Amino acid sequence: KYLVKSLVMALAAASLASAAGSAVAADFKPRIIRFGYGLSEDSNQGRAVKFFAEDLAKRTGNKVKAKGFGNASLGSDIQMQNALIGGAQEMMVGSTATLVGIVKDFGVYDLPFLFNNEAEADAVLDGPFGQKLAAKLQEKGLVGLVYWENGFRNLTNTKRPVAKLEDMQGVKLRVMQNPVYIDMFNSFGANAVPLPFSELFTALETKTVDGQENPVTTIESSKFYEVQKYLSITKHVYSPWIILASKKWWDGLSADEKRVLQESAVASRDFERKDTRAAAGKAIDTLKGKGMQVNVVADAELARMREKAKPAFDKFAADGGAEVLKELQGEIAKVRK
Ligand code: TF8
Structure with missing residues (x-):
């Protein structure tokens, strides 16, 4: 019995030593990665960048x-993408929506009401569809590693609660620099104004725009409650x-x-x-506590928005996106089954 025990212990010690040995033997050069992101340090984005850095160390x-x-x-996201392509910066995290100038197909994620929940999004993004789309970045000088969750987007503005489609009429709404968002919100009756996220708080504060749309986590961490009154839960896009x-650096x-x-x-x-x-x-309660007036948009109204x-959708398909849209819809249908 004692023999067996000591044999097991010896084996464990040996495998530990070889694990440590391989870590030492692994080919790591001292490197410093500049990892840029758009939100604040105490946002979900900032916390996850910190996690990444600690894990890598x-x-x-x-x-x-x-x-x-x-x-x-x-x-901004777009400026950082260009710095990565040129090799002046190593890594970043940002919205897929801002990649459409580099790989147009990324606009497919921005079409509204595709995913019903986070589990569907995880399965599609981590599966072959998400991988294939990310791989298209390589020939443009970028390596797409993984997808994080920004989240389902909702509307905020200073004019009125959006309870129905008509409430968006004439609202000057900041959107991401992406034609799908511009087309979608213009078709809802809003005046879509594309701006980089880095200019958004000031644009809201100075009333250059009346509203914006983002996940509740960002509305909280970017303190939009200081300059926005109404939050309408639409979950229009995941x-x-x-x-x-940077591919230059990665290679x-x-x-x-x-x-x-x-x-x-x-x-x-x-x-x-x-x-x-x-x-x-927790964010919605926090935002209410900060004085925001919150309403949940009824399903029937969301269906009208979808319509x-x-x-x-048509413009995206006609503009060369028909195939990728069909593929994405097919993947979602698969996951749903
Ligand atoms: C937006 C996005 C941003 C992200 C972030 C800067 O509205 O949702 O929050 O791109 O990485 O621009």
Whole structure:
């Protein structure tokens, strides 16, 4: 009995030693990754970047370090994408919606009322569809690692609660720099004004625009309650974030470095989705506490919006997106079964 026990212990010790040995032997160069993002440090985005950095440091014995730059201090999503392509910045997280200037097909995620819930989105984004779309970034100089959750988007404005389609009439609404959003909100009767997120708070504060749309987590962490009165729960689009790396930089990494970056990206994704969903569950109460007036838009009205958005679907399809739209709808149908 004693022999068996000591044999087991010896084996365990040996496997521990070899695990430690392989970590030491792994090919990690001391590196500092500039990891940019648009929201504040204490947002769900900031927390997940911090998680990623800590996870990566652990996996590389502190050799590969990610330094987070929040609040768009390295630039807007689009500016950062260009810095990655040029090799002036290593990594970022941002909205897939802002990638449409690089890979048009990304606009497919922005069409309204596609996903019914987060589980459907996870399955499609992490599955072959999401992977295939992300892979299209490679030839443009970007490596798409994983999707994080931004979340279902809702409307805020200073004019009136949006309870029905007509309430959006004439509301100057900031949207992301993406034709699907512009077409969709114009077809709802709003005046869509595309702006980078980094300019949004000021635009609301100075009343350059009346409203905006984002997940409740962002409405809270970006303090939009200070400059917006009405929050209308529409969940009109499920909005993903994507972790991007500079392809120029990525190609110079060792196989071990690429592997741990991918592992940390996956770990951060799992952390981020959990954390975001917990935060979203509490955000509406917090926003009410901050003085926002909240209404939930009725299903029948959402169905009218879905109907009104038809031109945005048609235009996206006619503009070369027919195939990717059909593929996405097919994947969602599969997941639903
Ligand atoms: C938006 C997006 C943003 C994100 C973030 C800056 O409205 O939802 O919150 O792109 O990464 O612009």
